[in-house]
Amino acid sequence: QVQLVESGGGVVQPGRSLRLSCAASGFTFSYYDIHWVRQAPGKGLEWVAGISYEEHNKYYADSMKGRFTISRDNSKNTLYLQMNSLRADDTAVYYCAKRDPAYIYAMDVWGQGTTVTVSS
């Protein structure tokens, strides 16, 4: 079945780095834009970044620019999020989501999320 599985979350000290991964299966990964969305504890959804299907275009929320880098390896069906200079307010569940042109670029498939906790 169509599936996205995030990994790489954990507890990290402020100022350190972490790389998240999102493994895709059940669909042709290289055909679709994929995005990261996060959710702080008790808060709403916040868009983080997105990458086009061929990797040529990358987009970031203003608050993430310069600290986060999105990338993908279509040969491995995997999306990444490199997070540097982490802060306490980056603590959140991080979801990857596929955007499908059949749904006019809605996020039609989501992973279950990976939890990042930034704390000393």
Added chain:
Amino acid sequence: SYELTQPPSVSVSPGQTARITCSADALPNQYAYWYQQKSGQAPVLVIYKDTERPSGIPERFSGSSSGTTVILTISGVQAEDEADYYCQSGDSSRTYVGFGGGTKLTVL
């Protein structure tokens, strides 16, 4: 930035109709999407392109649009519909994504 405004909460009794609004100046020019998120779970797409329903989503979920406001309507609300609902839109070049603050639907 791209601000979408939703009411924090909506409450209805079972069998009644719930309406959740989402407002933004750019909505007349952009499609809106709605996601349902139950406690501890990932979001699920329930409406796309303002009014369309993905396969597998019950017919009681519908969407509408009027000017700068889009509305998610849940007819004949059931206890299982209790969840947080988020609207989402973005720019026409797909370079930016914005989410509303979310609305908690309580089924009394």
